[in-house]
Amino acid sequence: MALIVQKFGGTSVGSTERIRNVARRVAKWKAEGHDVVVVPSAMSGETNRLIALAKEIQEHPDQRELDVVASTGEQVTIGLLAMALIECGVKAKSYTGAQVRVVTDSAFTKARIQSIDEAKLRADFANGIVPVVAGFQGVDANGNITTLGRGGSDTSAVALAAALKADECQIYTDVDGVYTTDPRIVPEARRLTKITFEEMLEMASLGSKVLQIRSVEFAGKYKVPLRVLSSLTDPMIPVKEEAQSGTLITYEEEDKMEQAIISGIAFSRDEAKITVMGVPDRPGIAYAILGPIADANIDVDVIIQNASADGITDFSFTVHRNDYAKSMEIAKKVQAHIGAKDIVGDNKVCKVSIVGVGMRSHVGIASQMFRTLAEEGINIQMISTSEIKISVVVDEKYMELAVRVLHKAFNLEMEPF
């Protein structure tokens, strides 16, 4: 008998037929004696429709009022899903964020959860009721409706799981788990049965967009076991089987974990690289360049600065390809001011990363990665490393090749021993 929070994304509740399937799946878990809280997203397309309506009225909608409008998408789903559960013979009751009291700050459209009142949910468990809680939304201290931003339903589910000290938070989605890399590039890519929060964060931020980053951070912070699993399977597959499916994201790092050194290979297309050449190597140079970039709301990813020769250095950074033109323009504006010789850019690059907690305790991983790429004649333009990740920036034409050869070099197609 466990306490489980089950979150279903927009596609999983995209029609009344699919909502009925979700209800059957939930009813099955309830029938085995588990306490279940269900957190649905808005029906797919609904949030976009509501935001489009708002933008017809105001180009930049008032943020408080936008949340009033956008939060209705999930409110519709909770009502429909509660009905579907009742129709299955399960006692169920819907709650908006305000009704549970999912209290957030007042940062409309990107609010952060501050506390969750679990009293009503506990009372429901005692009465055999399945609470259906609207994802994505909350209420601030003054009773204003707030939303958590895109993908916020994942965060709602994890926060509820943390507040209730749930045994597991299950995120049902249209993929069946987290893979060693994108199977569209490497057909041998293997589903991971387990991965650590840290690895998941590196994988997600690098392009494997299965879960909202913030929900993974949240789950890691509160040690909520998180499982990504498919909502496209037969709703009536046995609970025992479903409980083992997907990928478990966990904080455990001991023997029980897979012993792989590398867990996966992430990649990011649409990168662009800008190099400021021949700049005097003195304090404040990095800020002089990146300050104006940040002021323009451009995210900078990899940043490297080569060792200085004769007090002159090269400074490179990457941005999203969409921000390339603007970044070049800004860099050229500061060029004279900082005394740089030249600004050169390349918007045909990509980033490939190997991720794994195992590399902490294993030497030679970086050199194995570089040798593998060198053997294929792939030139590395930039290198960036963290404790559990090594990223390289290469010409975009090599992206698939780099991912494939690295996947093979680290034996990711095979189950770890």
Next chain:
Amino acid sequence: MALIVQKFGGTSVGSTERIRNVARRVAKWKAEGHDVVVVPSAMSGETNRLIALAKEIQEHPDQRELDVVASTGEQVTIGLLAMALIECGVKAKSYTGAQVRVVTDSAFTKARIQSIDEAKLRADFANGIVPVVAGFQGVDANGNITTLGRGGSDTSAVALAAALKADECQIYTDVDGVYTTDPRIVPEARRLTKITFEEMLEMASLGSKVLQIRSVEFAGKYKVPLRVLSSLTDPMIPVKEEAQSGTLITYEEEDKMEQAIISGIAFSRDEAKITVMGVPDRPGIAYAILGPIADANIDVDVIIQNASADGITDFSFTVHRNDYAKSMEIAKKVQAHIGAKDIVGDNKVCKVSIVGVGMRSHVGIASQMFRTLAEEGINIQMISTSEIKISVVVDEKYMELAVRVLHKAFNLEMEPF
């Protein structure tokens, strides 16, 4: 400087363009220094769409959950309308029923308002803010979302006006007021500038469906002056002109009122008449016939019983035409039990009524009505009267003729002197 509650129906907020027009209209009133509360309905078609979704899940949707789903229609409109006001440079803030605290009983889908907390609205007035309050919805003592039933936004507006002691509650709709009768039947029909609550109730219940009955009752009870006016005029017509438009429904009955004896002619098609013939005239007969009809959830309208001759009487009543077959069946079942000679019915009848507070103090109104009909050879099948109304049931083929000749006979096309 007045305090005005303005209610806009589903057609008036049926598109973002129309919502912008509503905002311009409200802004115009605000600009002249009035305190305004706006109560919009859901965008036209939206409530039906939401109920249809619910019915795809459950043939008879759970009532609590249906209210959770249905109430989102108005929540979308309040957010959009608040944005449109802000875009016009007017400070505005939306409120759901729960946020204001429009407290109702727990009769989901047909809840009744018990109290309204006016504190937040008063604070908004003090700060020059226009509150935009969701119609149709409230919250029960346990925090459950409730709705007031179809047309409930009118009731919300009147209840808010009563709580705030507003100077006027303005119901913007797609007609420009209440007419002496349906202009499609009598082209000379005249818009009434004033009408009493009682007359309005008789007109509305007889088929002139401009306002929800309950809202008129509510307005009468709390003496809230109610104005029906058009939302299809140019939003920028001067406030002075708009304030005099439409029809004012008021409790004042003194000299200030129009001195007409008859205010209007209402009618109802789709009536059916059933006569129980030759029934022994003894106590309990009416109940023996109408009890089973009521048990079948059939509304009975006109009921008459002729004076008894030799202890034998005829008993007639009318029902909606849709209920005719079932009512005949029930009547025939009880025929033997009550010892009636025959049951005869006619599902090709209609009801025509003249309404006016003036008839209280004028004799001869009924006879003038009957003479007018007789002169046209229209046979009266049933007669029913109240303090301010006389209704007759006639063959349906005479309906338009009866309305036209009565309209002329009582000089309704002319302004009262």
